Amino acid sequence: MQEITILCNTSKDEILDDNADISDLEKFDPAPLIAKIIANIEKVIVGKTEVIKQVLTAALANSHALLEDVPGTGKTMLARALAATIDCNFKRVQFTPDLLPMDVTGTMIYNPADSSFSFKRGPVFTNIFLADEINRATPRTQSSLLEVMEERQVSIDGAAFAIPNVFFVLATQNPVEQHGTYPLPEAQLDRFLLKLSMGYPDRSHERDMLTARRSGNPLATLRPIVSRREFRSIQQYIREKVTISPELLDYILSLAEALRKHPELILGPSPRASIALMNAVRAWACVSGRNYVIPDDIKTLVGPVFAHRLMLQPHALVKRVTATDVVMAVSNSVPVPVSKDSGR
Structure with missing residues (x-):
């Protein structure tokens, strides 16, 4: 195989900084x-x-x-x-x-x-x-x-x-x-x-x-x-520091399962979508100033995370139903878990 070299404008210092180990998050x-x-x-x-x-x-x-x-x-x-x-x-x-x-x-x-x-x-x-x-x-x-x-x-x-x-x-x-x-x-x-x-x-x-x-x-x-x-x-x-409780993990799974069984959908959210929602709500909690996830975080992001991954049935398209409508309906119907510490 021929020798391969790489042409790159990134400086050595930038590469070292990007790959630097980050630790000591306690403070x-x-x-x-x-x-x-x-x-x-x-x-x-x-x-x-x-x-x-x-x-x-x-x-x-x-x-x-x-x-x-x-x-x-x-x-x-x-x-x-x-x-x-x-x-x-x-x-x-x-x-x-x-x-x-x-x-x-x-x-x-x-x-x-x-x-x-x-x-x-x-x-x-x-x-x-x-x-x-x-x-x-x-x-x-x-x-x-x-x-x-x-x-x-x-x-x-x-x-x-x-x-x-x-x-x-x-x-x-x-x-x-x-x-x-x-x-x-x-x-x-x-x-x-x-x-x-x-x-x-x-x-x-x-x-x-x-x-x-x-x-x-x-x-x-x-x-x-x-x-x-x-x-x-x-x-x-x-x-490493933003936590999500087992009850809220089950809540995410319940939302995904309900959408997969929804009669107006051909394709529901994949396991990757469930993982995406978990990662998204942890980041959203941090942006909101918390190190733990609450149910409202999931209800806020379930539409933006799930809706574009779904495929509607033809009859739903005829009725002008959107994927966001379906996600919101399921979100309102699935019971919200009650956790004493909300993952803290």
């Missing part, structure tokens, strides 16, 4: 850091605190988020604001019908001087990756993200290349425009922890946006306020 308090992240993003994204917290939840859960909304609601701006707030690498790719998988993941380059191959890393080798208008790319290009989003590596010509420990894909798509688009398949949708919608701002918040824009783009004034190491510390804190 670590993530609340001030999370508050600073949210406040900094709100300088640009006005009146969308809930969406900001949910996107941050996906990132802290070491997973990914899909933003679906009409053009001009701030989807791309939110991704750029998050990247500007965290001191990390950010890459954006505008997905188009002529985009190739190698344009995302990278490709092998032959060097005739020494008969060797060099791997040129694609833009996906970053910390925050914005897949803008992902449904405009062909299914072939969309599928190039399947491995990297789940296994956190890229396989090229029999060699596997790891991506950074801090890795978050934020994809956007336009739900109202169908010409020249390719709907994301179920396997791709299943890779996203949350599917969210920005929605229009109310009148007062939109007025604040207009006032802020009179002197230029507020995004240009954002500066990093949290280091990549601090962000990883929050992620590790969530993994």
Whole structure:
């Protein structure tokens, strides 16, 4: 096999910092850091605190988020604001019908001087990756993200290349425009922890946006306020310190089982979806200032985590029933467990 080298712009110091061991979480308090992240993003994204917290939840859960909304609601701006707030690498790719998988993941380059191959890393080798208008790319290009989003590596010509420990894909798509688009398949949708919608701002918040824009783009004034190491510390804190009680684990399983048996669904949530909900609510609890999960955390996120993974029966589509409607109905019908300590 030919020798393979790697072309990469990442410095040695950045690699060491990204792979540094983080320990001693006993005195670590993530609340001030999370508050600073949210406040900094709100300088640009006005009146969308809930969406900001949910996107941050996906990132802290070491997973990914899909933003679906009409053009001009701030989807791309939110991704750029998050990247500007965290001191990390950010890459954006505008997905188009002529985009190739190698344009995302990278490709092998032959060097005739020494008969060797060099791997040129694609833009996906970053910390925050914005897949803008992902449904405009062909299914072939969309599928190039399947491995990297789940296994956190890229396989090229029999060699596997790891991506950074801090890795978050934020994809956007336009739900109202169908010409020249390719709907994301179920396997791709299943890779996203949350599917969210920005929605229009109310009148007062939109007025604040207009006032802020009179002197230029507020995004240009954002500066990093949290280091990549601090962000990883929050992620590790969530993994090791945020607890969820056995009663709430059973609650998640009851929701998943009820949806799998629902008469208006062809496809219910997979075991991966149950794991995703557990990880999401632990991160949400941390964002909410707690180190334990409560039932309201599950009820808040069960829709954004489960709905995009479901397939409706034809008769449900005829009745204009949405997957979110089904999830909310099941959430209201499944009894909420009562735990004395809520996992503390």
